[in-house]
Amino acid sequence: MLTGAKGYIASQLLPAFRERYDLRLVDLSPGEGVEVADLLSDPADDLRRLFDGVDTVVHTAYHRPTGDDPQSRYEGERRNVDMMQRVYQLALETGVRRVVAASTNQAAKWYEQPYFQGLRDRVSPEDYPRPDSFYGWAKAAYESLGFLYACGSLGRKLDVIQVRIVVPREVDAAKFVDQPTYRYVRELAGYISERDLQQLFVKSIETPDIADEYGVPFHIFYGVSNNARTFWSITNARRVIGYQPQDDSERRFADDIARMLYGSRDGSR
Numbered sequence: 458m459l460t461g462a463k464g465y466i467a468s469q470l471l472p473a474f475r476e477r478y479d480l481r482l483v484d485l486s487p488g489e490g491v492e493v494a495d496l497l498s499d500p501a502d503d504l505r506r507l508f509d510g511v512d513t514v515v516h517t518a519y520h521r522p523t524g525d526d527p528q529s530r531y532e533g534e535r536r537n538v539d540m541m542q543r544v545y546q547l548a549l550e551t552g553v554r555r556v557v558a559a560s561t562n563q564a565a566k567w568y569e570q571p572y573f574q575g576l577r578d579r580v581s582p583e584d585y586p587r588p589d590s591f592y593g594w595a596k597a598a599y600e601s602l603g604f605l606y607a608c609g610s611l612g613r614k615l616d617v618i619q620v621r622i623v624v625p626r627e628v629d630a631a632k633f634v635d636q637p638t639y640r641y642v643r644e645l646a647g648y649i650s651e652r653d654l655q656q657l658f659v660k661s662i663e664t665p666d667i668a669d670e671y672g673v674p675f676h677i678f679y680g681v682s683n684n685a686r687t688f689w690s691i692t693n694a695r696r697v698i699g700y701q702p703q704d705d706s707e708r709r710f711a712d713d714i715a716r717m718l719y720g721s722r723d724g725s726r
Contacts, residue, residue, distance in 0.1 A: 458511045460496060460544065461518030463488050466559050466625060466654075470515070473655035478662075483507060484518070497540040501547065508551040513662050516544050516558040527591070534595035541599045545606045548615055555616035555674075557661045560600060562623040562647065562679065562689060563593030572688055573639050581690040582621070582677035596621075600677055607675035614674055618661045622680035623647030623689055625654055628706060630713035641717055646686040648706035653682045660698040667697055682706060 459474065461467050462482035474480055482491045494507060496518055508514070518540065522533020541558065548556050567587035571577040586597035596619075603617035624647035633641035649657075657680055667674045676697055679689035685707035694700035707714065 458483060458507065458514045460484070460514065460516045461559075462491050464517055464519065466517045466622065469625065469651045469654055470517075470658055473659055474515075477659065481507065481511060496543055497536055501543070504543070504547055505551055508547045508553055511548075511551070511553050513555045513557060514544060514548050514553055515658065515662070516541065516556060522591075530591040534591040537595050538598045538602070542602055545602060545615065545617070549606060549611060549613070553615070555618070555662065555667075556603070556606075557618045557620065557658060558599055558603065560596045560619040560621045560677070561593065562621050563590060564588055564597040564600060564621060566590070566593050569643065569688075573643075579688060579690055582679060582693055604673070604675050608673050616667055616674040618667065618675075619677045620657060620661065620680050621677060621689070622654070623649060625649050625651075625680065628710055628713070630710065630717050633717065638718065642686060643688075645706040645710065645714070646684055646688045647681055648684055648704075648709075649680050649682045649702075650704035650709070653702040653704050654680060656702070657694065657698075657700055660700055664698040 458481040459467055460483045463484045463486050483494050484491050485493065485495055487493050492507065494504060496504065497520065520536050520540065522530050524530065545556060564586050565580055565584060567589040568577060568580040568584065586600065588594045588597050600619045603619055605611065606615040607617040608614065624644050628644045628648055630641065657678065667676055669675065676693060678694040679691050681689050681691060682704040683702040684705050691700060
């Protein structure tokens with residue numbers, strides 16, 4: 458089952474998913490092959506039928522908060538945390554094997570500040586979450602909730618993987634012409650191509666055993682390609698699910714990089 462089936466991340470995953478799986482598509486908005494449901498507000502009894510018989514839930518659904526003030530943003534993102542909890546709970550109750558959820562690097566985005574200052578070279582999924590926005594806080598809450606459902610304290614152990622996606626789009630150099638260089642470099646470091654994003658999610662779904670050294674089937678993976686400029690570690694994704702990203706922003710955007718960072722097409726100064 459793919460939630461948020463009409464959203465941006467889902468649109469990148471669907472080509473690969475359609476080739477491999479029998480799909481149940483769920484979204485708030487109607488569309489071809491989409492079952493309309495509100496995972497936050499619909500009665501649990503109505504939603505259970507969507508989860509019955511499902512092997513894996515890939516959760517990309519998202520309610521965008523309204524209002525720009527801190528209280529509105531907090532209340533809006535809290536609704537997304539509540540929705541994630543309902544997905545976990547319904548999955549647990551209906552026998553779903555695994556939940557793979559779209560998280561974000563913003564669950565630990567504060568670490569970019571020491572990175573830009575040259576005080577830190579890498580961030581790992583094992584580093585303590587340090588969000589600097591309510592959006593990032595909500596995703597960090599997704600993750601701690603996921604561990605609760607994976608560790609077995611609520612009954613059986615539900616497999617949970619959270620994918621902290623960083624830059625799931627082509628890097629448009631034109632948008633950074635008048636920006637500090639580090640912002641462009643940051644996009645290059647966080648880039649993930651569509652085919653690498655698909656591979657990361659497919660392997661998160663299909664790897665049979667994801668138990669950690671303590672027997673808990675829970676992991677957080679960063680969603681980036683095999684970029685020469687790195688900050689977000691994918692070591693555990695390589696080890697646990699065999700993630701082998703095919704793309705590198707340094708090669709994909711080589712001409713732009715030469716022009717933006719070195720002042721010429723061939724990289725000469």
